[in-house]
Amino acid sequence: MSYLLVLYYSRHGSVKQMAQYIARGIESRPGLEARIRTVPPVSPTTEATDPYIPDSGAPYATLDDLKHCAGLALGSPTRFGNMAAPVKYFLDQASGLWLSGSLVNKPAVVFSSTSTMHGGQETTLLSMMLPLFHLGFIVLGIPYTEPDLNTTQSGGTPYGASHVAGVSGKNPVTEEEQRLCFALGKRLADITLKLNG
Numbered sequence: 679m680s681y682l683l684v685l686y687y688s689r690h691g692s693v694k695q696m697a698q699y700i701a702r703g704i705e706s707r708p709g710l711e712a713r714i715r716t717v718p719p720v721s722p723t724t725e726a727t728d729p730y731i732p733d734s735g736a737p738y739a740t741l742d743d744l745k746h747c748a749g750l751a752l753g754s755p756t757r758f759g760n761m762a763a764p765v766k767y768f769l770d771q772a773s774g775l776w777l778s779g780s781l782v783n784k785p786a787v788v789f790s791s792t793s794t795m796h797g798g799q800e801t802t803l804l805s806m807m808l809p810l811f812h813l814g815f816i817v818l819g820i821p822y823t824e825p826d827l828n829t830t831q832s833g834g835t836p837y838g839a840s841h842v843a844g845v846s847g848k849n850p851v852t853e854e855e856q857r858l859c860f861a862l863g864k865r866l867a868d869i870t871l872k873l874n875g
């Protein structure tokens with residue numbers, strides 16, 4: 679069975695929750711598996727000591743997970759209006775896949791969580807797209823035919839799914855945010871199926 683890679687980093691759990699709603703949207707389509715993977719935090723010991731399976735949550739992604747996916751959903755917390763270093767660090771190891779063109783013409787989407795409403799969701803989502811364009815992905819957003827995009831009072835953008843976690847980081851993912859995550863995963867799956875006949 680083909681899989682779509684849901685690849686994310688999450689320190690406090692918001693992006694992890696979003697990944698699960700996106701995976702549900704993917705798996706609402708027949709014949710596609712959502713393979714959920716995370717990346718380790720960046721620290722002086724990252725490469726030396728982190729095991730393949732973390733103590734809790736999804737396994738760490740390998741470059742082979744990325745190479746063989748039919749499509750990608752990439753998630754990161756917003757860090758100063760940009761993606762978190764662990765996500766960038768993982769992507770920076772993908773130069774072999776860039777050189778071989780292994781990811782060209784595969785669809786991809788992005789998602790992010792912030793603590794504040796205007797703390798840089800859109801800049802983060804757009805900056806996450808940049809390496810995906812270089813790698814050859816076909817980058818997708820959320821169309822305004824999704825009604826929640828017009829009414830949400832929290833997260834949700836045409837550039838990808840988003841969540842406002844609040845200063846405590848504990849805001850629940852709202853129903854609109856959940857539906858937009860699901861819609862983004864479903865759209866990724868639908869386009870993957872169309873591209874692959």
Ligand SMILES: Cc1cc2nc3c(=O)[nH]c(=O)nc-3n(C[C@H](O)[C@H](O)[C@H](O)COP(=O)(O)O)c2cc1C
Pocket residue numbers: 687688689690691692693694754755756757758759760791792793794795796797798843847
């Ligand atoms: C170093 C750092 C920088 C951050 N920068 C921003 C920011 O620019 N805008 C914002 O709204 N939140 C910012 N945050 C808050 C996180 O984006 C927010 O808590 C997010 O929901 C965390 O996702 P997680 O629960 O998946 O780890 C920052 C947090 C840290 C630790």
